[in-house]
Amino acid sequence: GAVVSQHPSRVICKSGTSVKIECRSLDFQATTMFWYRQFPKQSLMLMATSNEGSKATYEQGVEKDKFLINHASLTLSTLTVTSAHPEDSSFYICSARDGGAVEKLFFGSGTQLSVL
Amino acid sequence: GENVEQHPSTLSVQEGDSAVIKCTYSDSASNYFPWYKQELGKGPQLIIDIRSNVGEKKDQRIAVTLNKTAKHFSLHITETQPEDSAVYFCAASPRGNMLTFGGGTRLMVKP
Numbered sequence: 001g002a003v004v005s006q007h008p009s010r011v012i013c014k015s016g017t018s019v020k021i022e023c024r025s026l027d028f029q030a031t032t033m034f035w036y037r038q039f040p041k042q043s044l045m046l047m048a049t050s051n052e053g054s055k056a057t058y059e060q061g062v063e064k065d066k067f068l069i070n071h072a073s074l075t076l077s078t079l080t081v082t083s084a085h086p087e088d089s090s091f092y093i094c095s096a097r098d099g100g101a102v103e104k105l106f107f108g109s110g111t112q113l114s115v116l
Numbered sequence: 117g118e119n120v121e122q123h124p125s126t127l128s129v130q131e132g133d134s135a136v137i138k139c140t141y142s143d144s145a146s147n148y149f150p151w152y153k154q155e156l157g158k159g160p161q162l163i164i165d166i167r168s169n170v171g172e173k174k175d176q177r178i179a180v181t182l183n184k185t186a187k188h189f190s191l192h193i194t195e196t197q198p199e200d201s202a203v204y205f206c207a208a209s210p211r212g213n214m215l216t217f218g219g220g221t222r223l224m225v226k227p
Contacts, residue, residue: 006159034214043205043219044160093159105150105215107159 002098006108023094029074030096038091050077084115118143122218139206140188146208196225
């Protein structure tokens with residue numbers, strides 16, 4: 001299957017700082033990438049849809065000014081958590097569609113964010 | 117929008133036994149149903165998927181069945197092994213649309 005690389009896998013930061021998470025499609029071009037948030041023992045919650053060359057579409061209740069998404073190329077999307085607070089601590093996962101099979105979604109390995 | 121229910125939330129089986137996880141969906145327009153396996157601290161991994169024009173699909177010890185009339189689909193794992201222990205998620209997608217995930221099933225395979 002297609003490979004999606006996500007970095008970093010784990011980050012610990014102080015409250016008030018910003019954290020950037022990168023998501024790369026390694027062997028395919030992804031016009032659309034998705035960002036999810038997952039709390040312990042819960043399902044994946046879609047935060048936003050990232051479209052190459054245009055603004056991201058955020059789900060209801062997700063603050064776009066807090067979770068900045070940039071999809072500058074067909075292989076890279078970034079999520080920046082701005083002015084992070086302890087309640088932002090969570091597991092963040094990106095995913096991308098393999099353009100050859102519209103529905104197939106491949107996930108990155110996730111980023112565990114801990115805000116002190 | 118689509119709503120996906122998944123049962124059971126936890127499932128414990130003895131090594132070598134079979135495991136079955138069931139999901140129901142609400143949107144009759146959904147035509148793509150993937151299953152993901154998520155190990156602790158990792159992202160979900162696509163293990164098998166099925167489209168609405170197929171009733172059953174098998175890949176070694178894993179099989180998925182789909183009943184479009186009843187709007188439910190199931191994951192079957194035979195001859196379970198300890199490395200099958202993980203959280204499994206089902207999902208449904210209307211054509212070209214985003215995936216809606218079930219709540220997940222924590223499978224524990226006891227050696």
